[in-house]
Amino acid sequence: MLKLFVILVLLFSAVICKSSEPGYPVCCDSTIDLSLQGLIQDHVDRLMDLRHPDWGWANTPEAVLGIQLGDMQAFFGLNKTIATMEAEMKAEIYTASVGKLGYYAMAVQSVCEDPREFGGINIIARILTNLKTQFGETTRTQPKDGWYSYGLGIQALCVSNQHVPISTTLRIINGQSSDGSYGTVHSVDETGQMLLAAICARKQVKNNFFLKRWLTLAINKASTFLLTDINPDNTGNIWIGNKYSTPAALLGLQKAGVTFGMCNVIAHDLANGLEATEPEGAISERLPAMSGKSVLVLGSDDWTCVVPDPIPAGYVPSYTPDATSECYNVSASGHISVKLSVQDSIGANVSGPYDSTQQVNNVENGNTLLQVMTQAQCEGIFQFETTPSSFGEYVVTVNGVTANDTIHQYWALINANTLQYLSVGVSQYVPGDGENILFQLSVW
Ligand code: B12
Known part of the structure; x- marks a missing residue:
């Protein structure tokens, strides 16, 4: 039954892609929806509102990547953020998860700096060392930091032209569940991220027939898993998994070359889904899916940086997260x-x-x-x-x-x-x- 659904979705896709309806870059190269640039700008504006007084964010490299892939021209105050990111990276270089290290390396690359020599630190070397510790000596079936983080670490190596160790490539193949997914609690998020990692790793094993074939199988199975998790939420929007797992899933499917009928509907719902209370991470992760640029573009020779727009007059980054322990601003007079x-x-x-x-x-x-x-x-x-x-x-x-x-x-x-x-x-x-x-x- 599920297989039939996937086949129907795939068949329907061809029709949508050939139609003259404006679409989204993450789906196929049709005419782009005219409202998209404005929606991207709204997302960047929200991130700028959530910027901390030191010009960083709660997860600075994730936000940097989001804006650089979403619309790098709009990234005002970039140099101040890079300075903060360097200080934050140095402070946690030995304690950060492999995913956070991956974010740092890719964010540095996205601003056209060298992740092997950023503030005197070789982030790529740290990722390689960290990856080795992920499964430890135990019989762990999941990486220490989770598959989402593991996928980010692999992508960072891959887009900086660093050979992904064979032991890691084998984990991509052997760590997949029989239904094509990775992980447990958030399997759609983790599968989307591992799908991108597998696609990148496959490019490196061109001459190894068996590895290439196994990775292709993993990619197909992960894609099928994602396609079988397309469902509406209680407001009628359609997602792959949920709203927050949809960005990585869309980008993974795009890079896997899978076109499917619901793609433009999902991308439309995502692009129009900005809510007033949405957290920074949701926006940082959504921007690349809106522009149709996954981190894998960082590995291409065409990746160049532009001089961003100037800082708007009067802009002061001032967001401070909710304090949780202060009783004086808690009202207990509601109903x-x-x-x-x-x-x-x-x-x-x-x-x-x-x-x-x-x-x-x-x-x-x-x-x-x-x-x-x-x-x-x-x-x-x-x-x-x-x-x-x-x-x-x-x-x-x-x-x-x-x-x-x-x-x-x-x-x-x-x-x-x-x-x-x-x-x-x-x-x-x-x-x-x-x-x-x-x-x-x-x-x-
Ligand atoms: C791995 C993961 C987890 C792990 C985190 C532990 C670990 N060491 O890895 C576990 C399984 C414990 C987890 C729990 C939850 N998670 Co979670 N998680 C993720 C996932 C898949 C990847 C995060 C990651 O590794 N990022 C990469 C690293 C480098 O970035 P990071 O900033 O350092 O990541 C940290 C934070 O994301 C934090 N974290 C993880 N989940 C959540 C959720 C919330 C609300 C917060 C504040 C922080 C947080 O843990 C990460 C590792 O330290 C994301 C998916 C995504 N799209 O981002 C969902 C995601 C962030 N989680 C989500 C949710 C809803 C939850 C839960 C609230 C679920 C629940 N009902 O219990 C709980 C958190 C409860 C709490 N105690 O506050 C949602 C958040 C949506 C939103 N708008 O708030 C996401 C986006 C999944 C989704 N598609 O819905 N999560």
């Missing part, structure tokens, strides 16, 4: 109540009973989950710690229990009424009256 439940024993039943449940009263309607948690903390009935990321605040500790990332633990956010995982994090999620949010210590 709804929200429950916060905690399940801190791994493997426990998700439908309850829970280790604790607290009701937070007088919550302002429209407050984010993070604000509700802060209110509860200030009232002394809940305790938590977070760390900032490009998707907002990431919950690391609940009621004194810290998820151990090195053994792949995390605090999952679940709607205890519907048992659905929240599709966004605590900074973006707005709970409704009577909702019960479950924080469940889980393993990925």
Whole structure:
């Protein structure tokens, strides 16, 4: 049944690509939708609003890549950002995940600087060293930093013309699940990223018949997996996985040479999907898909940089993420109540009973989950710690229990009424009256 659906989607694609309807560069080379440039500009504007006072972002290299691939002309204040990025890279060069190192290397390349000699550091050499540690001596089936990060590390090597080690190429082939996916919790995101990595790695093994063939099989299986995960959300928009996994999936399918009928519809929904509360990471990742440029273009000889537009008069980067511990700016005079439940024993039943449940009263309607948690903390009935990321605040500790990332633990956010995982994090999620949010210590 699924195969039939994929075949139908592929057949339908030919029709759409030949039609004269304006389309999107990520789908095929038809006439470009006239509103696209303006929509790209809106996304860049939002990123500029989210820029921190030091001219960086929560994830500076991810944002740099997003704008450089989306519309490099629009990147005002680039030199100030490069200086901040260099300082941030130096501070975390020995602790960053392989994906973050990959972001740094590709962002440096995207601004036409050398990732082998950036601020005196060879980022490519660090990625090679880090990749070796990903599977350790254990029988790990997933890389230490996850497949998404692993894929970014491989892409960074590949686009800087660094040979991808054979052991890594074999992981691309052997790490794939039988349905063509990679990873568990966010398999569409991870498969999209690994698909790009596999495509890049295949270019390097031109003369090795077997590796080339196995990588082609992996690419086809990953593409099929992504095509079988096309579905509408509750607002009628159509995504591959969800809104946030769609960019990497679209770019992966484009580079795999797969044209499919729904592509322009999905690209249209994505380009028109900017929401006021959307986090930096979502925009940084969406921009390349909007312009149809994956990071793989950085490896081509044609990649050149332009002098960006000047800094607009009066622009001051000033975004500071939500403070989570300050009680004075928490209002407790609203009219709804929200429950916060905690399940801190791994493997426990998700439908309850829970280790604790607290009701937070007088919550302002429209407050984010993070604000509700802060209110509860200030009232002394809940305790938590977070760390900032490009998707907002990431919950690391609940009621004194810290998820151990090195053994792949995390605090999952679940709607205890519907048992659905929240599709966004605590900074973006707005709970409704009577909702019960479950924080469940889980393993990925
Ligand atoms: C890997 C991953 C995870 C891992 C992170 C652990 C790890 N060490 O790798 C796990 C499985 C634990 C995870 C959990 C969650 N994730 Co997640 N995650 C990803 C994924 C696939 C890749 C992130 C990455 O490695 N980026 C590359 C590195 C180099 O960049 P980075 O900035 O250092 O990445 C870090 C952050 O992204 C952070 N992180 C991961 N997920 C989330 C989610 C939120 C809301 C925040 C604030 C931070 C965060 O962990 C990464 C590694 O340290 C992204 C997909 C994507 N498109 O970005 C989704 C993604 C970011 N996650 C998402 C979601 C929704 C969640 C959860 C809220 C799911 C849930 N209901 O429980 C939880 C977070 C709960 C919490 N404690 O706050 C969404 C965010 C959408 C949004 N608008 O907020 C994404 C985009 C997936 C998707 N397509 O929906 N995630």
